[in-house]
Amino acid sequence: MKWLENLSNAIAYIEDNLEEEISYDEVVRIACCSTYYFQRIFSYVTGISLSEYIRRRRMTQAAFELQRTNQKVIDVALKYGYSSPTAFNRAFQSVHGIAPFVAKILVVN
The missing domain is CATH 1.10.10 (Arc Repressor Mutant, subunit A)
Structure with a gap:
């Protein structure tokens, strides 16, 4: 235990x-x-691996922030450790299946 x-x-x-x-x-x-x-x-x-868990959790938090705040995509990317928008976009799409800017405009009901 x-x-x-x-x-x-x-x-x-x-x-x-x-x-x-x-x-x-x-x-x-x-x-x-x-x-x-x-x-x-x-x-x-x-x-899943520890590194994959961390990556997925960061992408989940990033998605919440994009939907709930007025932060720019690049600001969220930098906050979660991505130095380029391209790398953040690629990682975000691999986890969520959509681009970060699309998540920003979607409203969850």
Whole structure:
């Protein structure tokens, strides 16, 4: 049961730092295990890699911000660690299936 608590704490750290650079060293310190072991267990439990989880969570948060704020797409891209609009657009489309500017104009009912 301690392992699940440590995993939960590590995920909480990731969630709290989606707008920042996430330290894998800090994640594994919180989880009390090696990087190799954590990444293997995380992938086993979630079905995706840790880096993919972080990328998807950032893209989800970016989509919410595009719809709920007046921020420009480039500002949201920079906030979530993308230095070019092209890279952000590509990542956003791979996760959501639409371009960021389309998400900005869509209204969720």
